[in-house]
Amino acid sequence: MHALATELNETLRGTIVDAMLSDVGRRMFFPKGIVAQSAEAGQKATRFNATIGMATSKGQPMYLSDIYNQFAPDAFKPSELFAYAPGGGDQQLRTKWKEQMVRKNPSLEGKLLSQPIVTSGLTHGLSMLAQLFAQEGDTLVIPDLAWDNYELIFAHQVNASIATFRLYTDEGSFNVAGLEATLRSIPDRKARILLNFPNNPTGYTPTKVEMAAIASTLTNLAEEGMQLMVISDDAYYGLFFEEETATESLFAHLCDAHENIFAVKCDAATKEDMVWGFRIGFITYAGKALTKAHLEALDKKTLGIIRSTVSNCDKPGQSLLLKAMTKGVSYEADKEAARIEMEKRYRILKEALKKHEGNDLLLPHPFNSGYFMAFKTKGSAEVLRRHLLDAYQVGCINIADVTLRLAYCSVECDKIAELVDLVYQAAGEAWN
Numbered sequence: 001m002h003a004l005a006t007e008l009n010e011t012l013r014g015t016i017v018d019a020m021l022s023d024v025g026r027r028m029f030f031p032k033g034i035v036a037q038s039a040e041a042g043q044k045a046t047r048f049n050a051t052i053g054m055a056t057s058k059g060q061p062m063y064l065s066d067i068y069n070q071f072a073p074d075a076f077k078p079s080e081l082f083a084y085a086p087g088g089g090d091q092q093l094r095t096k097w098k099e100q101m102v103r104k105n106p107s108l109e110g111k112l113l114s115q116p117i118v119t120s121g122l123t124h125g126l127s128m129l130a131q132l133f134a135q136e137g138d139t140l141v142i143p144d145l146a147w148d149n150y151e152l153i154f155a156h157q158v159n160a161s162i163a164t165f166r167l168y169t170d171e172g173s174f175n176v177a178g179l180e181a182t183l184r185s186i187p188d189r190k191a192r193i194l195l196n197f198p199n200n201p202t203g204y205t206p207t208k209v210e211m212a213a214i215a216s217t218l219t220n221l222a223e224e225g226m227q228l229m230v231i232s233d234d235a236y237y238g239l240f241f242e243e244e245t246a247t248e249s250l251f252a253h254l255c256d257a258h259e260n261i262f263a264v265k266c267d268a269a270t271k272e273d274m275v276w277g278f279r280i281g282f283i284t285y286a287g288k289a290l291t292k293a294h295l296e297a298l299d300k301k302t303l304g305i306i307r308s309t310v311s312n313c314d315k316p317g318q319s320l321l322l323k324a325m326t327k328g329v330s331y332e333a334d335k336e337a338a339r340i341e342m343e344k345r346y347r348i349l350k351e352a353l354k355k356h357e358g359n360d361l362l363l364p365h366p367f368n369s370g371y372f373m374a375f376k377t378k379g380s381a382e383v384l385r386r387h388l389l390d391a392y393q394v395g396c397i398n399i400a401d402v403t404l405r406l407a408y409c410s411v412e413c414d415k416i417a418e419l420v421d422l423v424y425q426a427a428g429e430a431w432n
Contacts, residue, residue, distance in 0.1 A: 001026070001027055002027070002029055004029035004030070004031065004032070004300075005026065005027050005028060005029040007029075008028075008029055008297045008300055008301055009021075009026055011293055011294065011297040012294055012297050012298070015287070015289060015290060015294055016227060016229070016259065016260055016261065016262040016287055016289065016290075017262055017287070017290065017294065017298060019190065019227045020133045020190075020192070020227070020229045020262055021132065021133060022131065022132060022133055022134055022135040022138070022158070023135060024131050024132065024135070024158075025131070025132035025133055025301060028132065028301045028304040028305055028308075029300060029301065029304050030087070030300040030301070030303040030304045030307060031304070031307070052084065054083065054084060060077065060078040060079055061078050061079055061082040061083050062082075063078050063081070063082045067081075068081070068082075075323075076319060076323075080315070080316075080319040081315065081316045081319060082315070082316075083315060084311075084312050084315065085118070085312045085313055085314070085315040085318055086312065087303045087306050087307055087311070087312050088115075088117045088118060088299065088302075088303055088306070089116075089117060089118020089282075089313060089318060090118065090315075090318045090319070090322060092322055092326070093118065093318050093321060093322045093325075094115050094116050094117070094118060094282075095115070096322065096325045096326065097116045097269075097282055098113065098115060098116050098284070100325070101116070101265070101267070101284070104237070104238070104247075104248075105248045105249055105251070105252040106248070107248055107252040107253065108251075108252050108255065111255050111256055111286065112256070112286065112290070112291075112292065112295070113255060113284055113285070113286045113295075114284055114285040114286065114295040114298060114299060115284075115299070116265075116282035116283065116284045117282065117283045117284075117299060117302050117303070117306075118280060118281070118282060118313050118318065119268075119280075119281040119282060119283055119306075119313065120279045120280075120281070120310050120313045120314065121268060121270060121279035121280065121281045122233065122235050122266050122267065122268040122270060122281040123149060123153075123281075124279070124281060124310070124313075125266045125268075125281045125282070125283045126149075126150070126153050126194075126231070126233070126266055127153050127157065128283070128302060128305045128306070128309075129231060129264060129266070129283070130153050130154050130157055130158045130160070131157075131158060131305055132301060132302065132305060133192060133229060134154055134158050134160040134192055135158050135159060135160060136158075136159040136160065137160075137161075138160045138161065138190075138192065139160065139161045139162075139163050139186050139190075139191050139192065140154045140155075140160050140161070140162055140163070140191075140192045140193075140194060141163045141164070141165065141179070141182055141183060141186075141191050141192070141193045141194070142162065142163075142164055142193075142194050142195075143164060143165060143166070143167035143175075143195070143199070144164045144165065144166050144167055145167045145168075145199065145201060145202050145365065145374065145399075145403065146164075146167075146194075146196065146199075146200075146201075147196060147200045147201070147233075148399065150162075150194055154192075154194075160192070163182050163185070163186065163191075164182070165178035165179050165181065165182040166178045167199070167202065167204070167365075168204075168365065168366060172366040173207075173210060173366075174204070174206040174207075174210040174213075174214070176210065176213045176214055176217055179193075179214065179217065180217050180221070183221055183226065183228075184221075189225060189226045189227065190226065190227040190228075191226070191227075191228055191229070192228075192229045192231065193218070193228060193229065193230045193231065194231045194233060195214075195230070195231070195232060195233065195250060196232075196233035196234075196235065196236075197232070197233075197234070197236075197237075197246075197249075197250065197369075198236040198237075198239055198240070198368075198369035198370025198371075198372075199370065199372075200235070200236070200370070200371070200372055201372050201374045201397065201399055201403060201405040202365045202366070202367055202372065202373065202374045203367035203368070203369055203370040203371065203372040203373045203374070204365065204366055204367050204368060204369065204370075205240060205245050205246060205368055205369040205370070206245075206246050207244045207245060207246060208244060208245070208246045209244075210246070211246035211248070211250060211253065212253070214250060214253075215250065215253035215254055215257060218230060218254065218257070218261060219254075219257045219258050219261065222257070222258035222259070222260035222261045223258060223260075225260070226260065227260050228260060228261050228262070229261075229262040229264065230250065230251075230254050230261060230262070230263050230264070231264045231266060232249050232250045232251040232263070232264065232265050232266065232267075233266050233267075234249050234251070234265060234266065234267040235266075235267065235268055235270065235271055236271050236369070236370040236371060237249065237267055237271075237272055238272055238335075238339065239271070239339060239342055239369050239370045239371065240368070240369045241342075241343045241346045241347070241368055241369055242368045242369070245368050245369055249265060249267075251263050251264070251265040251284070251286070254286075255286035255287070255288075256286065256287070256288040257288060258288055259287070259288050259289040261287060261288065262285075262287045262290075263285070263286045263287060264283065264284070264285055264286075265282075265283070265284040265286075266281065266282070266283055267281065267282055267284075268280060268281035268282065269281075269321055271371070272335070273321060273324070273335065274334075274335070274338060275317065275320075275321060278314060278317030278320070278321065279313070279314055279317065280313070280314065280317050280318060280321060283302060285298050285299075342371070342409060344413055345408050345409070345411065345413055345416060346369075346408070348413050348416045348417065349373060349406075349408050349416050349420065351417075352416055352417040352420040352421075353420060355417075355420075355421075356420065356424050359424060360378060361377070361378045361379070361424070361427040361428060361431065362375040362376070362377060362378070362404070362423065362424060362427050363375060363376040363378075364376075365403075371407055371408070371409035372405055372406065372407055372408070372409070373405075373406050373408060374399070374403050374404065374405045374406070375403065375404045375405075375406075375423075376402065376403060377401075377402055377403065377404050377427070378427075378431065379427070379430065379431035380401050380430075380431070381398040381399065381400075381401050381402055381403055381404045382398045382401050383430050383431070384396075384398070384404060384423075384426060384427055384430045384431070385397070385398040385404065387426050387429060387430040388422070388423065388426045391426065391429070392422050392426060394419065394422055394423070394426070396423070404423070406419070406423070
């Protein structure tokens with residue numbers, strides 16, 4: 001094992017992170033190679049800097065004018081668009097994102113958190129977490145209604161086992177007891193948990209009471225000696241439409257809950273700031289027993305994964321986002337306008353579904369937030385999906401042949417009722 005990896009492992013020895021590291025995670029380190037030496041030269045090499053492989057002229061990267069001229073004159077220096085980004089992302093952006101995270105989650109105020117690390121989208125963040133913290137013999141616990149990419153990343157990429165629990169109770173609330181039972185069934189008393197709120201595909205976020213119950217249950221298990229890594233996928237964070245819905249991330253509840261809980265927040269500008277194609281995500285770490293030195297060691301292992309895969313993340317996107325966050329005149333107003341529009345679509349959809357109450361062909365799963373809602377289907381969801389597409393030119397998503405997902409985020413308000421009617425009509429046709 002490389003000496004730098006051994007040094008980081010010694011720093012983390014005995015912590016909850018140490019218990020969760022995969023073999024890859026143990027081997028990972030950030031090399032004192034080209035990137036590290038270039039960063040050092042950037043501070044001291046005032047005469048000549050012959051370190052990094054980037055063509056420059058008069059202190060700025062060379063560029064194609066056909067690209068640079070697409071931007072408003074003097075809006076960005078060439079270095080803000082064409083230079084390499086630091087491995088962990090633009091430092092100002094990381095700082096601003098953390099400030100925004102704490103503002104949205106007041107419980108994080110004063111808590112020790114890592115500096116968010118920029119990833120190439122939230123999926124990239126989850127993939128790195130899988131490499132660092134999961135492998136064959138490990139178990140990831142997710143709800144039965146979850147994004148299909150979780151299985152692809154954790155089961156098929158790193159060969160971890162997947163254990164599921166029913167997302168909802170029979171009464172339609174979050175199934176805290178089911179989560180606990182699944183965790184208690186894991187023989188080695190160690191698990192990774194991945195929860196996504198608002199949920200994809202269902203559009204459900206626990207109520208404040210349910211979120212507190214989740215945190216309490218996990219803390220009690222940790223108190224009993226179970227080791228837990230809890231990943232909060234907050235891709236759709238902020239799109240909350242009901243008063244009783246929890247508006248703070250589970251990460252905020254668990255960041256200093258117990259020494260046996262390793263809390264990780266995966267979020268992104270993707271939906272929060274409506275920059276889907278920019279591919280800018282973030283990973284933030286915390287844990288009650290984790291010190292600044294532990295978090296710095298974690299950062300270096302994560303930087304090692306970035307360095308050995310994508311090297312660094314998109315520079316223009318980070319610069320554009322940072323400019324909006326720091327100097328944009330409409331940044332907050334535009335985000336709030338989009339949230340209001342999504343809530344309007346949500347309420348129209350709720351009203352449209354009332355017309356079909358009692359129709360047992362399609363049973364809407366509870367939803368209160370985010371971009372989606374989903375039906376439990378009486379017949380084949382794939383047959384219905386194909387019929388909607390072929391007969392009515394309506395696109396929906398089939399999940400495991402028992403769930404049909406509607407992304408109402410992409411349907412205008414005046415079309416939502418028509419969409420719902422067509423889905424129910426098609427169900428009656430497809431399964432008869």
